[in-house]
Amino acid sequence: MTDPIPLSLARLRRSCAECSIQQLCMPSGMNGEDMERLDLMARRRRPLAKGESLYRAGDPLKSVYVTSEGSFKTVVVNAAGEEHVLGFHLQGELFGLDAVGTGQHRCEAVALVDSQVCELPFDRLTSIAIKLPSLQQQLLRVIGQCADHDHDHVEVLTRRQASERIALFVHGLAERYRRSGRPASDFHLPMSRDEIARYLGLALETVSRGFSRLHEDGIIEVHGRRVRILDEDALYAAANGGTDGESPEPRKRSSG
Amino acid sequence: MTDPIPLSLARLRRSCAECSIQQLCMPSGMNGEDMERLDLMARRRRPLAKGESLYRAGDPLKSVYVTSEGSFKTVVVNAAGEEHVLGFHLQGELFGLDAVGTGQHRCEAVALVDSQVCELPFDRLTSIAIKLPSLQQQLLRVIGQCADHDHDHVEVLTRRQASERIALFVHGLAERYRRSGRPASDFHLPMSRDEIARYLGLALETVSRGFSRLHEDGIIEVHGRRVRILDEDALYAAANGGTDGESPEPRKRSSG
DNA sequence: CGTCGACTTGACTAAAATCAAACCCGGTGG
DNA sequence: CCACCGGGTTTGATTTTAGTCAAGTCGACG
Numbered sequence: 001m002t003d004p005i006p007l008s009l010a011r012l013r014r015s016c017a018e019c020s021i022q023q024l025c026m027p028s029g030m031n032g033e034d035m036e037r038l039d040l041m042a043r044r045r046r047p048l049a050k051g052e053s054l055y056r057a058g059d060p061l062k063s064v065y066v067t068s069e070g071s072f073k074t075v076v077v078n079a080a081g082e083e084h085v086l087g088f089h090l091q092g093e094l095f096g097l098d099a100v101g102t103g104q105h106r107c108e109a110v111a112l113v114d115s116q117v118c119e120l121p122f123d124r125l126t127s128i129a130i131k132l133p134s135l136q137q138q139l140l141r142v143i144g145q146c147a148d149h150d151h152d153h154v155e156v157l158t159r160r161q162a163s164e165r166i167a168l169f170v171h172g173l174a175e176r177y178r179r180s181g182r183p184a185s186d187f188h189l190p191m192s193r194d195e196i197a198r199y200l201g202l203a204l205e206t207v208s209r210g211f212s213r214l215h216e217d218g219i220i221e222v223h224g225r226r227v228r229i230l231d232e233d234a235l236y237a238a239a240n241g242g243t244d245g246e247s248p249e250p251r252k253r254s255s256g
Numbered sequence: 257m258t259d260p261i262p263l264s265l266a267r268l269r270r271s272c273a274e275c276s277i278q279q280l281c282m283p284s285g286m287n288g289e290d291m292e293r294l295d296l297m298a299r300r301r302r303p304l305a306k307g308e309s310l311y312r313a314g315d316p317l318k319s320v321y322v323t324s325e326g327s328f329k330t331v332v333v334n335a336a337g338e339e340h341v342l343g344f345h346l347q348g349e350l351f352g353l354d355a356v357g358t359g360q361h362r363c364e365a366v367a368l369v370d371s372q373v374c375e376l377p378f379d380r381l382t383s384i385a386i387k388l389p390s391l392q393q394q395l396l397r398v399i400g401q402c403a404d405h406d407h408d409h410v411e412v413l414t415r416r417q418a419s420e421r422i423a424l425f426v427h428g429l430a431e432r433y434r435r436s437g438r439p440a441s442d443f444h445l446p447m448s449r450d451e452i453a454r455y456l457g458l459a460l461e462t463v464s465r466g467f468s469r470l471h472e473d474g475i476i477e478v479h480g481r482r483v484r485i486l487d488e489d490a491l492y493a494a495a496n497g498g499t500d501g502e503s504p505e506p507r508k509r510s511s512g
Numbered sequence: 513c514g515t516c517g518a519c520t521t522g523a524c525t526a527a528a529a530t531c532a533a534a535c536c537c538g539g540t541g542g
Numbered sequence: 543c544c545a546c547c548g549g550g551t552t553t554g555a556t557t558t559t560a561g562t563c564a565a566g567t568c569g570a571c572g
Binding site for chain 1: 549550551552553568
């Protein structure tokens, strides 16, 4: 593993500016003392090397986390020993809320690449929220948005066609890159085909074929983990049964 | 549709005693005034006839709800016009939190049978929570538990085999009935095969076959919507690849 | 008693899983 | 510099599974 990236102050500022819960860390209606406390709290950053776990299933809820550099996956291992991927957590995104319900984490969070998290001790967060209605509101909203991610996941999983799931997945990633102020139509996948497959409930070969097919159709360009979206509308159409960009008649596959 | 059930006081008390968010309505460390306000708030009950919608996608967040009688489903209709079922909400269960993230409901809630909900205006809930730390804690926990339901749904959907999804679904229902103090191994499904199929991401015929198979195997007894669990361990095993109660060799299908 | 809707069952078809083999690329060492 | 290695990825051939189409059954209700 390579050494953890030394944290540059400029990068830190940028990552905070792009953070999904920026309003938690720097709410406007906050007095100096609270501000200072929250600032201290949120500053606690932690580096993780690729493959390292931030928490594991069964760990007690201590903190929630925001990816400040890199990316994470959350996984559960079922009774049969298979790993299911519950989510990917890109830069600026909050995760770790799976423990709020029971007080214990239900899944394991693993760094996909060398990464940094911003750690938010949960009890401090709630104790400040009690004093600060706007923070409480914001906290609730952020939690709600995490639930929305789960709903998005469900939406992907209920797509019948594998090709639709894959297109929707790529489209969703692009959306999230855009939201965090990063190029949305040209990016590097932090996760393997296998991990995508375990997220989409498919075999890894099926995922690979799906990517190839989108490439063939001129919707995206793929080269390993490098993805470039050529036609976002067609991608979205492909995610919804291909009623638009796709030809309704059975496609001719190559020349044979 | 039949008339809404007239609310009996006895039933009301019972349903409150079994409610998942009972601690929200009757927290212990609460002064008299708060108690009274919360009581008033929570008492607002509303009957819905089978098929009626409680809210629709796009509706602004007003309240969250607890099923006090009957049951609900939440659904989204996708671009292709297909209905996907996101969840079922049995007696005593909280729902409607899908609007917390954006302030608007993302899905529609429909009564599966003639039902009653206990309506909790969200702004009042949060404004009381600000004054009452224990309520805030509890509120967060309850929201977290709703997110857990979504995770359960994901877990079901990532099961490869249709039979596993179905077994896990039945098992999960039993769990929930048990939790709400109802018979857990002999119950009546409030939803149709079609609705189960749309929840599990399967064709309704596949769901029907799955039930029949569990019946054949002596794990459950099914007669339409009447379900009786004969062997809970085997059911759980069937949900996890059937490594236990199931025979590993290819099964002989009946006699002919 | 007939009708309707929900459910079940069967036969066939389409799709994705599986098994298996190549491929590409970055890194390593000769 | 080039041969070799290994992980991740792509591609192909085959098998298994669930979806689709279609017919039939069951039960509730008018």
